[in-house]
Amino acid sequence: MGSVTTKTHANGLEYIEVNTHLCEARIFLQGAQIEHFQPVGKPPLLWVSSADDYQPGNGIRGGVPVCWPWFGMSSEPDFPQHGFARTRIWTLDSVEMRGQLVDLRFSLTLTEEDCVYWPHNTQVKVLFTLGDSLSISLVNTNLDKVPVTITQALHTYFPIQDIHQLRATGFEGAKYIEFAEGPYPQTTDEVTFTRETDRVYTDLTLVQQLHTPQGIIEVSRENSHSAVLWNPWIDKSQRLARFNDDDYLTMVCLEAANVLEDKLILAPGESHTLVTHIRWLD
Template sequence: MGSVTTSKHANGLEYVDINTPLCKARVFMQGAQIDYFEPVGQKPLLWVSSADDYQPGNGIRGGIPVCWPWFGMSDNPDFPQHGFARTRIWSLESVKMRNQIVDLKFTLKISEEDKQYWPHDTSVELLFTLSDTLSVSLVNTNNCDYEVSLTQALHTYFPINDIHQLTASGFSGAKYIEFAKGPFPQEGDSVDFTRETDRVYTNLGECQELHTPDGIIEVRRENSQSAVLWNPWIEKSQRLSRFNSDDYLTMVCLEAANVLEDKVTLAPNESHTLTTHIRWKA
């Protein structure tokens, strides 16, 4: 049947360890951040920099950090980039196993300190379904008597072996903003990588693929018409924290998102679920 246990990293961070006939995975309480997912008999589907030392208070440089309740910089420049959820301790509310599939539910309580950033009465949950594929859902519910708007992303880092041999496809018909310029229409269906790439896509179809030397990774989204495609390339890699100068060669981020005109606006008592589904297609 498999096992789901809790343990502690050498640096003190607690995590959930999943080991079933279908997959091996690890999810940290800090940020409810999954940093490892390996379907049995296949290669891992998530990437983490070997420069990351898993220090409490720092989001892990890899896996799937949760950007919430805003993506990128806030309107207030003193607020943390990509929100505060990725560095807070979440609560593991439930663990269920059904036919070797594991379901995990995490919740985040907004602290008094964090109310300076987010004074709204909302609840947020992160749901994992772990089998031979990985599904992650970010659930927001507005408990206020007024509308609340937010942006968010599941900032997924993928292992791609060699950036020079990577082609990302499934972008036909979309538009993107890059380096604060645009929007530009996407030319063709695919993207190759020869420089720093930092594209925020909108009007995007639900499925993209990463064609790597190790196979094709399929990335599907639900309740999302936007996504982020990112590789820091050479110069920026030298400035990033917890990131080796040559890490850009072996990773790419393709992030399910609700950003720009795709932001989430919740009426009182309304909920929204952003989901990403990840698997080796071939």
């Protein structure tokens, strides 16, 4: 079947280690952040910077940070970028073995400090389903008596070996905003990388592919018509914390999202589940 154990990193962060006949994975309680997932007999599907020191209070630079309850900068000054969920300690609620699949459910209890940022009665959970592929579900429920607006993303970092050889496909027909300009129409199916890329896509089809020297990574989404495609390139890499100057060469982010006109407006009692699925194509 497999094993699910709780361990502690040398710097004090607790994580869940999963080993089965199909995969191995590590999920940190801080941020409910998965930072390693590797199907048996295949390369890892997630990337983490070797410059990250896994310090409490900092989201790990890699894996899948959970951006919630807002994506990007808040309209309020001094609020944390990408929300606060990625630096909070989540609770592991349950572990379920289903054949060779493993489900792990996490929830976040808001603190008094969090309520300063987010004075709404909402519930947020993350479900990981681990097999020879990885599925992540971000579940929001509005328990308030008034509508609540949320923007969010599963900020997935992928290992791509060589940014110069990467081809990302599945983008034709969408539109995007980049560096606060646009929207621009995406007139080709393929995106290649020769500079800093920071595109927020909307009207995007549900499946994209990353063509890398090691193989093709398929990235699909549910309940999402938006995604973020990001590579910091040379200059920004030198300014990022916990990021090597040359890390841009070996990573790209393709993030399932609900942003811009795809933002969530949850009525009282309403729930929404954002899902991303990632796998190596044979």
